[in-house]
Amino acid sequence: MRCAMVWSAFIPGAASVTADEKVTYVDHVRPLLANRCLNCHNADRLKGGLDLGAFGPAMAGSSGGAVLKPGDPDGSTLLAVVKRTREPFMPPSGSPLNETEIDLIRRWIAGGCLETASSTAPKSAAPVLAAVSTTPPAAEAAQPIRARYPLADLVTTARGGAVLDLAAHPFRPLIAATAQKQVLLLDGRTAELIGVLPVPRGFPNTLRFSRSGRVLIAGVGEGARTGGVAIWATADGRLLGMVGDETDSVLAADIDPLEQFVALGGPSRRVKVFSTADGQLRHRIDKHTDWVTAVAYSPDGVLLATADRGGNVHLWEAESAAPYLALASHPAAVTALAWRSDSNLLATACEDGRVRWFEVNGGTMVKEWPAHEGGCLKVCFAADGRSVTAGRDRHVKLWDANGGMVRSLGPMEDLALAAALVNGSAATAGEDRIIAGDWAGRLRVWSATDGGVRGDATASPLPWPEQLARAIKEVTVARESHGKSLQARDAAQAALADATDALNQAKTARTEAAAALASAQAAAAAANQEVEQFGRAREEAAGRVALAAQSTAAASSLVESSLQALKTAVDADAAAQAAVAGATSSNAVAATQPADTSETAAALARAAQTSEALKAAMAASDAAKAQRTAAVAAEQEARGAMQQAESLLAAATARRDGMVNQTAAAQAGLEQAQAREREAEAALNAAKTAADQAAKSEQDAYQAVRWAEARLALRRAGEVRMQLDAAREALAEAEARFAPIAAVAEESRRAAERVAAELNAMRAQLSNAPATLAEMARAVQAAEQTLREAEQHAEIAQAEHRRSMEATARFSESVEALRRSLAAAPMGDAAPTSTQPAGSASGPIASQPAASAVAAEPSGSAALAKAEEALALLRQSAADAQENMQRTDRARNAAQIALAAARQRAADAEIERAKLPDRIVQQEAALTQAQARMKADADVAAEARRPVDAARAKVDELEQQYESLLNAAALVATL
Numbered sequence: 001m002r003c004a005m006v007w008s009a010f011i012p013g014a015a016s017v018t019a020d021e022k023v024t025y026v027d028h029v030r031p032l033l034a035n036r037c038l039n040c041h042n043a044d045r046l047k048g049g050l051d052l053g054a055f056g057p058a059m060a061g062s063s064g065g066a067v068l069k070p071g072d073p074d075g076s077t078l079l080a081v082v083k084r085t086r087e088p089f090m091p092p093s094g095s096p097l098n099e100t101e102i103d104l105i106r107r108w109i110a111g112g113c114l115e116t117a118s119s120t121a122p123k124s125a126a127p128v129l130a131a132v133s134t135t136p137p138a139a140e141a142a143q144p145i146r147a148r149y150p151l152a153d154l155v156t157t158a159r160g161g162a163v164l165d166l167a168a169h170p171f172r173p174l175i176a177a178t179a180q181k182q183v184l185l186l187d188g189r190t191a192e193l194i195g196v197l198p199v200p201r202g203f204p205n206t207l208r209f210s211r212s213g214r215v216l217i218a219g220v221g222e223g224a225r226t227g228g229v230a231i232w233a234t235a236d237g238r239l240l241g242m243v244g245d246e247t248d249s250v251l252a253a254d255i256d257p258l259e260q261f262v263a264l265g266g267p268s269r270r271v272k273v274f275s276t277a278d279g280q281l282r283h284r285i286d287k288h289t290d291w292v293t294a295v296a297y298s299p300d301g302v303l304l305a306t307a308d309r310g311g312n313v314h315l316w317e318a319e320s321a322a323p324y325l326a327l328a329s330h331p332a333a334v335t336a337l338a339w340r341s342d343s344n345l346l347a348t349a350c351e352d353g354r355v356r357w358f359e360v361n362g363g364t365m366v367k368e369w370p371a372h373e374g375g376c377l378k379v380c381f382a383a384d385g386r387s388v389t390a391g392r393d394r395h396v397k398l399w400d401a402n403g404g405m406v407r408s409l410g411p412m413e414d415l416a417l418a419a420a421l422v423n424g425s426a427a428t429a430g431e432d433r434i435i436a437g438d439w440a441g442r443l444r445v446w447s448a449t450d451g452g453v454r455g456d457a458t459a460s461p462l463p464w465p466e467q468l469a470r471a472i473k474e475v476t477v478a479r480e481s482h483g484k485s486l487q488a489r490d491a492a493q494a495a496l497a498d499a500t501d502a503l504n505q506a507k508t509a510r511t512e513a514a515a516a517l518a519s520a521q522a523a524a525a526a527a528n529q530e531v532e533q534f535g536r537a538r539e540e541a542a543g544r545v546a547l548a549a550q551s552t553a554a555a556s557s558l559v560e561s562s563l564q565a566l567k568t569a570v571d572a573d574a575a576a577q578a579a580v581a582g583a584t585s586s587n588a589v590a591a592t593q594p595a596d597t598s599e600t601a602a603a604l605a606r607a608a609q610t611s612e613a614l615k616a617a618m619a620a621s622d623a624a625k626a627q628r629t630a631a632v633a634a635e636q637e638a639r640g641a642m643q644q645a646e647s648l649l650a651a652a653t654a655r656r657d658g659m660v661n662q663t664a665a666a667q668a669g670l671e672q673a674q675a676r677e678r679e680a681e682a683a684l685n686a687a688k689t690a691a692d693q694a695a696k697s698e699q700d701a702y703q704a705v706r707w708a709e710a711r712l713a714l715r716r717a718g719e720v721r722m723q724l725d726a727a728r729e730a731l732a733e734a735e736a737r738f739a740p741i742a743a744v745a746e747e748s749r750r751a752a753e754r755v756a757a758e759l760n761a762m763r764a765q766l767s768n769a770p771a772t773l774a775e776m777a778r779a780v781q782a783a784e785q786t787l788r789e790a791e792q793h794a795e796i797a798q799a800e801h802r803r804s805m806e807a808t809a810r811f812s813e814s815v816e817a818l819r820r821s822l823a824a825a826p827m828g829d830a831a832p833t834s835t836q837p838a839g840s841a842s843g844p845i846a847s848q849p850a851a852s853a854v855a856a857e858p859s860g861s862a863a864l865a866k867a868e869e870a871l872a873l874l875r876q877s878a879a880d881a882q883e884n885m886q887r888t889d890r891a892r893n894a895a896q897i898a899l900a901a902a903r904q905r906a907a908d909a910e911i912e913r914a915k916l917p918d919r920i921v922q923q924e925a926a927l928t929q930a931q932a933r934m935k936a937d938a939d940v941a942a943e944a945r946r947p948v949d950a951a952r953a954k955v956d957e958l959e960q961q962y963e964s965l966l967n968a969a970a971l972v973a974t975l
Contacts, residue, residue, distance in 0.1 A: 169209050215231055270284060351375040354368050414439035485698040541645040793892075
């Protein structure tokens, strides 16, 4: 390894190059490649299709593509494989390139891959879509779009130009519309302007989003002057590049699903397909005989459809541009093409007003219908198979997946030129939207569900100062309206609080009234119980009075009857007494006569009886009178009790009537309280409704403020974006001015590092010189020993060769003598003659059996054949000996050369060791100079960096402002 270190300085191409010297292919790189790479990669041996033997083929690259990217060492395959950071490692065998050699190639590529010192660096072909995110489309589709688009750089005209085409983003409510020298980006939900893309060349004619939605393309140009296809990044509206350099405007363009190719067409009647990787033309189709009006890639990327003004439609294989199908000719110009999402159906729009569907397996037309009177100008499919058309009748129509009309929208102010359907998954509340543009430059958004208008716009936006002033005014008005709505909300909430208090008071009054009613009802119930109780007592007293009256009446009747009986008894007694007296008188007269005593006795008896009866009647009369007196007293007592009961009853009734009145009053009070409560509840509900409406109005006003502020922020962001783009351009210019200065400083630094590395290597070489020389001396001794051995082997091989040649010569003479003897003697008379040459004991061993065989052969011819075979063997042995001698001679010569080389290396190493102290001194001086140069260049670079840093700081400041404004505008800027 130390030996290799010493001799690395003498490898061709590894010599150091000064910092100021240009590294070129001819002067530096080819000598290095000749030593390391050209054995396999030359014009005769194109391993991997790569020829590094000449500048042109080296730049052309290999069968796998370019291996050099001028100005981009890290992106160059050649540097990666020699550094062994990428397979296949080069060189595949032997020692790899050292750091000096690798740095030489790096400097050459970084300098632009110059061929000679007078060459200029070629411009690298940057891919058109190199800056587009490589995030998978499915992942991008799930992400919202932030409208970070240019907005302030407007082209304004007195009259808006026609909206020639519209394109809808496949996943988000983003619409692109053509305008005067610009493409307008609109919110598909409201048609509000959210971005403006200046067209780099002429006017836009046709628009397409890629299938992934990552890029937007526009066919642009100016009639009979220039044309091409502009490509923008959907993420931020950056212009990624242009493809095509046409001499007329591009009327039709599309990009394939993989974003690898762009197809375009126009008045040239040609369809051209360009690569987005390098912008180069890949295919050219000359089939059309009239202006190309439409081109469309199938969603699966297999086919390319093209149409022209003559009514012709052709299908091509997208990859090769080979013809696939020619569809039936249309009676008028084909204005638009659209593929269904399954790639099995192609729709055409024609100036005859009809839409036609073709299946693409055989080209059969499966359906056609009249869509627009006067001409159909646009057709496009939705993902679910529905389609939208626009036509000269100024209407836009929505069709179902079977071609049945769902609804007709319009009319618009002028010819409806373009239409698109915005997917409901990306629109407000999942509602599909249809947007259309007309010849007058008007844009309108409808609901695909109910046909209601959701927004209007124009292709000629107001001048930027007017837009900004309008946005500021909208914010002011919205804030004033919000302030009023806040006052109204607060007033409504205060009224709601008052109504709530009034209801609570009404509920309290109703509760108190209910309690009073309950109390009155309880008192009335108690009074009623008393009335009932006293009523029963009165009834009982009345019953007793009635009984007493009955008793009195009975007693009076008994008195009267006893008096009547008494009178009767008195009368009877008087009559009896009179009878007694009469009897007695009669008895006195008849005293002289015999007396009738029985009559007298009877009269006396009756008189006694009547007396007794009278007494009894008197007793009965007295008893009856006493009973009547008692009955009267009882009756009077009962009547007194009844009067008392009636008095109590009257008092209780009066109290009950009072309680009834109180209850009625309490009931009335409760009903009034309930009525007031209902009124309070109604007032509260009205206050709640008013408060809710006021709150909703306040929220609506607040949202209006937010939207107005977001619109204003978006427009201010547009201003900042314009400043930011200018600042970025200024930064790029500053960096471009700084780049060569930085490159010089970097090269000075690397040069100083190389000089230091070389100095360290020299010092290490000097310190290792004794060991190196000793090793080289041993190498010389080994080479001398190898030479001695080679000379011995050569001498042995020469002696062996001489012996073999001598034996072959002798045996050849014997065979020749045998041949002559056989030729001179008659057939069969020849006697066996020994062919063993004299001195055969020392000849080749292979000759002995052959000669013996010849001597033993009874036939001369057979002996000759055997002898000739033996001679052939001897000659082969001689040839082998000669080859061995030559091989040993070559080995001896190689050993001699190796010895000479080893001696030369030792001598050179000794010379080099002797020179090393002086070279180290020189290298130290060179290091001092290199470090001084590095410092000077670093100071110059630091000074030159200040404008770059200032420009970068400005960019950073504007980027922060831009992001802040975009965040403030998120409500309208997020799609």
